[in-house]
Amino acid sequence: MNQNSINHKNILVTGGAGYVGSHACVELLQSGFNVVVVDNLCNSKTESLSRVQHITGRPLTFYQHDIRDKSALADIFAKEAISTVMHFAGLKAVGESCEKPALYYDNNVYGTLALTEAMADANVKKLVFSSSATVYGASDCRQYSEDLPLGAINPYGRSKVMIEAVLRDLSAADTINQHKSPWKIALLRYFNPIGAHESGQIGEDPDGIPNNLLPYISQVAIGKLAQLSVFGNDYPTPDGTGIRDYIHVVDLVKGHIKAINALEGEAFKSGGCKAYNLGTGQGYSVLEMINAFETVTGQRINYKIAPRRTGDLAECFANPALALKELGWKAEKNLDDMVADTWNWQTKNPQGYIQ
Numbered sequence: 001m002n003q004n005s006i007n008h009k010n011i012l013v014t015g016g017a018g019y020v021g022s023h024a025c026v027e028l029l030q031s032g033f034n035v036v037v038v039d040n041l042c043n044s045k046t047e048s049l050s051r052v053q054h055i056t057g058r059p060l061t062f063y064q065h066d067i068r069d070k071s072a073l074a075d076i077f078a079k080e081a082i083s084t085v086m087h088f089a090g091l092k093a094v095g096e097s098c099e100k101p102a103l104y105y106d107n108n109v110y111g112t113l114a115l116t117e118a119m120a121d122a123n124v125k126k127l128v129f130s131s132s133a134t135v136y137g138a139s140d141c142r143q144y145s146e147d148l149p150l151g152a153i154n155p156y157g158r159s160k161v162m163i164e165a166v167l168r169d170l171s172a173a174d175t176i177n178q179h180k181s182p183w184k185i186a187l188l189r190y191f192n193p194i195g196a197h198e199s200g201q202i203g204e205d206p207d208g209i210p211n212n213l214l215p216y217i218s219q220v221a222i223g224k225l226a227q228l229s230v231f232g233n234d235y236p237t238p239d240g241t242g243i244r245d246y247i248h249v250v251d252l253v254k255g256h257i258k259a260i261n262a263l264e265g266e267a268f269k270s271g272g273c274k275a276y277n278l279g280t281g282q283g284y285s286v287l288e289m290i291n292a293f294e295t296v297t298g299q300r301i302n303y304k305i306a307p308r309r310t311g312d313l314a315e316c317f318a319n320p321a322l323a324l325k326e327l328g329w330k331a332e333k334n335l336d337d338m339v340a341d342t343w344n345w346q347t348k349n350p351q352g353y354i355q
């Protein structure tokens with residue numbers, strides 16, 4: 001495919017049927033982009049994509065393929081005149097990654113290699129990648145800036161560190177090879193995405209018992225789970241419970257649109273690969289999250305104090321200054337919005353997506 005056949009409005013969204021990806025599809029369609037999704041549905045259902053089209057009143061194109069299937073990807077690039085890829089497809093359960101590390105490296109790292117190979121073959125070299133604050137590992141810092149050394153502490157996190165390294169190396173090779181169309185890559189390090197689209201039609205639909213705090217709290221509130229365990233109240237934080245930087249998923253995906261625009265601009269004119277934190281810069285403790293949930297929803301959350309969860313940090317929140325400076329992005333929504341939208345999604349879809 002040559003550059004003439006690329007349509008700058010055509011975005012390939014890997015993992016677009018998932019939690020963050022489906023919200024990104026809404027934002028892309030509402031911003032005038034055309035969306036092509038590739039997803040193998042290993043952790044999602046096509047119902048999310050039907051709802052994306054319902055919310056936006058716009059169609060998207062869906063391919064059910066695994067991103068490790070290079071020939072399927074080549075066919076998509078040959079057909080769809082893609083300009084940029086937003087890469088969400090990946091496995092994300094920390095516990096499962098410790099049990100099945102090879103699966104995580106194969107799906108996440110090899111999957112990204114297959115994707116970037118297909119992209120290079122099609123001369124599509126703009127990429128927005130879903131990285132994670134987990135790449136900072138067990139640092140002593142409370143607030144994380146992009147220039148901190150990386151060092152994840154579980155196979156999931158290491159898969160993100162490895163992918164970031166691969167993408168940085170691809171970009172660095174352009175300088176040596178003097179490529180005419182260099183890689184332009186934004187590594188977006190998410191803090192803790194929560195919340196849902198304000199319509200309550202799309203949201204997070206965890207398979208089985210949730211690992212993450214907000215989905216767990218909402219399932220206790222709706223009566224699906226009996227009691228929340230608060231993992232540790234003896235951390236060196238004001239109330240002893242863990243502090244995280246929760247970010248509304250709609251704010252998060254708006255950061256992706258800003259990143260796409262930045263890749264087209266001056267800052268990436270000669271190519272490059274840069275990391276950006278996407279967080280609010282504000283941390284909340286587990287007890288503060290429970291309180292906020294009780295206040296906004298009027299539901300009482302049954303909880304008990306339990307031992308610390310292995311591998312958890314006391315406190316972790318973003319320095320989001322670089323994303324503001326270079327992408328012109330900052331989170332707009334507050335904790336009440338995040339909790340209210342989570343609850344709206346949960347009450348409208350008590351069983352998640354039913355198909």
Ligand code: NAD
Nearest residue numbers: 015018019020039040041042043044066067089090130132
């Ligand atoms: P999700 O599981 O809801 O979405 C991922 C999607 O990718 C799913 O639809 C799944 O079916 C698809 N997928 C997985 N492997 C695939 C493959 N090999 N080929 C094709 N499709 C595949 O997860 P999410 O919460 O939307 O996360 C999206 C991305 O953001 C992931 O890469 C995740 O690691 C990253 N991330 C998420 C969080 C979070 O807390 N949600 C935090 C930091 C980073």
Ligand code: UFG
Nearest residue numbers: 132133134190191211212213216229230231242244286312
């Ligand atoms: N927590 C509980 N009880 C629960 C679940 C969580 O007390 O049932 C606590 C945790 O100990 C932590 C806080 O709530 O203090 C947040 O925990 P989450 O599991 O929601 O989020 P984490 O920060 O531990 O991890 C998440 C993703 C990781 C990702 C990381 C950074 O799950 O995949 O954010 O992006 F790497």
